[in-house]
Amino acid sequence: MPLIIISGLPCSGKTTLANKLKEKFEKKMRVEVINIEKLGLNRNKCHFDLKSEIQFRGSFKSTVNRALSGNTLVIADGINGIKGFRYELYCSARELGTTFCLLYCTTSPDLVRDWNNTREEEDKYSSEILDDLIQKFEKPDTENYWDRPLIPIDPNSELDLDQIEKIAVQGKKLRARQATKIHIKRKSNILFEQGKIAQDVLDQIFEVMKTAQSGETFNVICFYTQTKKKFMIKKKASLPKLLRVKKQFTKTIENLNISQPDEYFTLFVDYCQKNI
Numbered sequence: 001m002p003l004i005i006i007s008g009l010p011c012s013g014k015t016t017l018a019n020k021l022k023e024k025f026e027k028k029m030r031v032e033v034i035n036i037e038k039l040g041l042n043r044n045k046c047h048f049d050l051k052s053e054i055q056f057r058g059s060f061k062s063t064v065n066r067a068l069s070g071n072t073l074v075i076a077d078g079i080n081g082i083k084g085f086r087y088e089l090y091c092s093a094r095e096l097g098t099t100f101c102l103l104y105c106t107t108s109p110d111l112v113r114d115w116n117n118t119r120e121e122e123d124k125y126s127s128e129i130l131d132d133l134i135q136k137f138e139k140p141d142t143e144n145y146w147d148r149p150l151i152p153i154d155p156n157s158e159l160d161l162d163q164i165e166k167i168a169v170q171g172k173k174l175r176a177r178q179a180t181k182i183h184i185k186r187k188s189n190i191l192f193e194q195g196k197i198a199q200d201v202l203d204q205i206f207e208v209m210k211t212a213q214s215g216e217t218f219n220v221i222c223f224y225t226q227t228k229k230k231f232m233i234k235k236k237a238s239l240p241k242l243l244r245v246k247k248q249f250t251k252t253i254e255n256l257n258i259s260q261p262d263e264y265f266t267l268f269v270d271y272c273q274k275n276i
């Protein structure tokens, strides 16, 4: 059944939008909204560090997949700010041959900060996590086929629910030929594997940095299966800085078609060495 992905900065009105969609569509079909509340998780804990973000995305995606296989309109209500992750969700819809669309809440960073301040204390993002998520957010872009059809939503304008229904529910179903299916599955596995490798490297660097003194040069040894890379880092870096390096690296290699994990590992470690 149809998949609607909602994406937008933290606290940009995504759940408010999801609830409006649910209210409209549940008169006609079963609707399931998947979000942090539904998973029973805490927004600051889910985004505390790379490891918790990856775990969160894993459970978000598997819950979406489970719901999609039923006879239900699924609304994947999350920041969904990582291009590769949106791609994975798109692939799930494509494999099932459902209709699909991406709604992007365009609320500005200044406004989301204001809205976050008006939240109850326990619902607020910490300002550190909010800034980090804003900085890391990869805007949906119609240049990516998996970000199409894309409907920008300004939460302060009137919502055209009929337009959304036309595209998301009555629109064209995604179709994958067998060969494409295998290719997508493979591509999605590669992205997943690369995400894990990058996380391991960052964890290993961060572990060494925790005990190092500022201004000190220190040695890092990173492993990926049998491959070992030893290198020196000249200064300490914060976790947000490490995440920025990973993001820049992902952008740099996106057109290089790197499919071998060893090659990815070596390139990423070299890049970290030069850019931290």
Ligand SMILES: Nc1ncnc2c1ncn2[C@@H]1O[C@H](COP(=O)(O)OP(=O)(O)OP(=O)(O)O)[C@@H](O)[C@H]1O
Pocket: 008, 009, 010, 011, 012, 013, 014, 015, 016, 017, 036, 043, 078, 079, 115, 116, 118, 119, 155, 156
């Ligand atoms: N159009 C709006 N005008 C003013 N405030 C709004 C608007 N939409 C949402 N808000 C406020 O912003 C806050 C966040 O809204 P909402 O939960 O919908 O955002 P979200 O993007 O789903 O947040 P999260 O990233 O935590 O999932 C709420 O306190 C809500 O009242």
